[in-house]
Amino acid sequence: MTAAAPRSPEAAPAARRLRIRRPTARPPSDTGAPAFLLNRPITGLKVGLRHEGSWRSWMLIVEEWQGFLRRDGATPVVVQTGERTAAEGERTRALVAEWAASVDCGISGLGTCGSCTSWSVHDAVSLEKQKRPAIVAVTEEFAQHAHNMANHLGHKDLKVLVLPYPLEARPEDELREIARDYYPKFLELLGATR
Amino acid sequence: MTPPETSALTAEILELEDDPEALFALSLEQGWGDGAPILPPTDARIERLLAATPHPPDHIVGVLPPKNGVATVELAAINAAMAGVLPAAFPFVLAALEAISAPEWNAFALTTTTSSVFPMLIANGPSRDALGINYRAGCLGGAAGRGSMTIGRAVSLCLRNVGGQKAGETSRTVFGQPARFGLCFGEWEERSPWPSLAQRRGFRADQDVVTVHGGMGTFPLADVNNDSAEDLAYTIAKSIAFPLNNWYLEPTGATGQLVLCINPIWAKRFGEAFPKIESLQEYLCENAWQPIELWREANAKILRDKGRVDAKGRVALVERPEQLVPVVCGGLGSLHAVALTSFCESEMQSVAALRA
Numbered sequence: 001m002t003a004a005a006p007r008s009p010e011a012a013p014a015a016r017r018l019r020i021r022r023p024t025a026r027p028p029s030d031t032g033a034p035a036f037l038l039n040r041p042i043t044g045l046k047v048g049l050r051h052e053g054s055w056r057s058w059m060l061i062v063e064e065w066q067g068f069l070r071r072d073g074a075t076p077v078v079v080q081t082g083e084r085t086a087a088e089g090e091r092t093r094a095l096v097a098e099w100a101a102s103v104d105c106g107i108s109g110l111g112t113c114g115s116c117t118s119w120s121v122h123d124a125v126s127l128e129k130q131k132r133p134a135i136v137a138v139t140e141e142f143a144q145h146a147h148n149m150a151n152h153l154g155h156k157d158l159k160v161l162v163l164p165y166p167l168e169a170r171p172e173d174e175l176r177e178i179a180r181d182y183y184p185k186f187l188e189l190l191g192a193t194r
Numbered sequence: 195m196t197p198p199e200t201s202a203l204t205a206e207i208l209e210l211e212d213d214p215e216a217l218f219a220l221s222l223e224q225g226w227g228d229g230a231p232i233l234p235p236t237d238a239r240i241e242r243l244l245a246a247t248p249h250p251p252d253h254i255v256g257v258l259p260p261k262n263g264v265a266t267v268e269l270a271a272i273n274a275a276m277a278g279v280l281p282a283a284f285p286f287v288l289a290a291l292e293a294i295s296a297p298e299w300n301a302f303a304l305t306t307t308t309s310s311v312f313p314m315l316i317a318n319g320p321s322r323d324a325l326g327i328n329y330r331a332g333c334l335g336g337a338a339g340r341g342s343m344t345i346g347r348a349v350s351l352c353l354r355n356v357g358g359q360k361a362g363e364t365s366r367t368v369f370g371q372p373a374r375f376g377l378c379f380g381e382w383e384e385r386s387p388w389p390s391l392a393q394r395r396g397f398r399a400d401q402d403v404v405t406v407h408g409g410m411g412t413f414p415l416a417d418v419n420n421d422s423a424e425d426l427a428y429t430i431a432k433s434i435a436f437p438l439n440n441w442y443l444e445p446t447g448a449t450g451q452l453v454l455c456i457n458p459i460w461a462k463r464f465g466e467a468f469p470k471i472e473s474l475q476e477y478l479c480e481n482a483w484q485p486i487e488l489w490r491e492a493n494a495k496i497l498r499d500k501g502r503v504d505a506k507g508r509v510a511l512v513e514r515p516e517q518l519v520p521v522v523c524g525g526l527g528s529l530h531a532v533a534l535t536s537f538c539e540s541e542m543q544s545v546a547a548l549r550a
Binding site for chain 2: 015016017018019020021022023024025026027053054056082083084085086087088089113114115117118119122142145148149152153
């Protein structure tokens with residue numbers, strides 16, 4: 001085999017071009033479903049509080065808020081979701097649908113991991129689809145993820161209540177204080193007036 | 195640039211210098227890549243893949259979270275071309291995507307979780323050898339079968355590029371796992387004393403089938419001390435019921451599966467002791483529990499509150515034998531098994547690979 005003769009710059013062929021196809025899906029439409037506000041006092045309303053039985057910090061906050069809501073003349077309606085697949089998944093879907101249809105407004109939490117944030121957003125969206133004021137509760141670390149998931153589900157204006165991170169492993173007194181501190185913000189996001 | 199009128203393909207055309215380095219750099223810059231080089235998804239490559247499926251390019255295989263991207267056959271083919279999938283293997287990619295899109299697989303949670311879970315593909319059927327799907331030594335990593343490496347990677351690229359799953363962005367995975375590059379392996383059906391996984395799930399032996407498992411990782415098990423197959427199965431059952439297993443975080447042990455990869459030597463021993471696979475699964479299930487005393491009190495209280503502790507103080511890993519799924523594969527060196535542990539909130543799905 002003989003070595004190829006060096007080419008002069010003038011003789012160099014034009015660089016070949018390659019045509020390929022873009023491998024990504026088209027971005028979804030950014031039209032968002034409407035969000036809702038109470039624009040009235042919380043008194044006399046059924047207020048949904050959703051938890052999944054995993055985050056003890058959030059269950060404690062939910063417990064505190066039930067007392068505050070009763071004090072303020074509202075009726076708390078707590079739902080605990082279960083598994084999302086198989087027969088238990090069927091039950092969970094029915095439970096969430098029933099809960100969303102039975103309350104005037106509500107909050108779904110807690111988003112403090114990836115999948116629990118996704119499902120918390122999903123269930124808040126179920127409420128918003130019923131034209132009810134809806135909030136998803138997440139910790140600071142998962143706030144952006146909650147906004148992203150709401151956007152992917154077509155509810156980019158879903159309201160997000162951001163709690164401190166991490167919530168787990170805090171002393172009970174501290175968690176009850178957080179519950180007290182964030183209750184007014186919860187009502188404000190619902191659009192409850194005094 | 196708009197597509198030429200003569201092509202049935204609709205994805206945007208990009209033009210670049212015909213240089214592997216330029217393509218690699220573009221894939222990284224655009225965020226399509228997984229950090230390793232890709233092949234160019236040219237029309238010729240894509241059309242060869244499309245010719246291997248009965249579906250038209252605009253057929254929707256599924257919708258992939260987290261961004262709910264619509265996975266058409268064309269988009270799947272573009273990503274499969276990037277991964278280097280052979281046309282004959284493309285139906286496995288489509289079958290896997292269909293399986294992942296099933297609501298019961300729960301991709302909505304699996305693509306966004308903090309956990310390491312990822313679709314692990316188990317192939318059955320007559321095409322395993324011809325396509326280079328690994329089911330012998332090194333089948334979970336290290337064997338260089340083109341089928342295994344490219345099918346798994348194509349599915350991973352589809353999740354990234356169609357579903358929008360990206361670690362640190364849409365996926366909140368804390369660690370990820372090596373299988374996120376793609377994991378596809380076969381069952382060594384010929385060395386299994388039982389019907390294949392696909393047959394057990396209702397398919398014929400002459401069908402090519404992909405089963406998709408939401409696997410948290412590869413959990414290695416080793417033994418040289420148990421001469422009795424029952425004793426070995428017992429010790430495996432105790433080992434997979436480790437206290438920080440995801441199942442013990444769940445309200446129940448009712449959902450999800452664990453895949454137990456059993457080497458052919460152990461499979462023969464188990465086959466003699468448990469001629470029916472159901473009897474092995476029952477034995478594993480009966481023994482996959484831990485005494486509540488294993489957990490410190492605060493944790494034990496949570497398990498009790500969830501109703502996970504039975505009257506004898508046992509905390510069962512799962513509720514049903516069929517949740518523990520043996521698959522025969524791996525080399526003949528014996529000594530080892532691997533548990534592909536479960537995300538728990540995901541039901542394994544199987545889909546036949548359909549050819550044109």
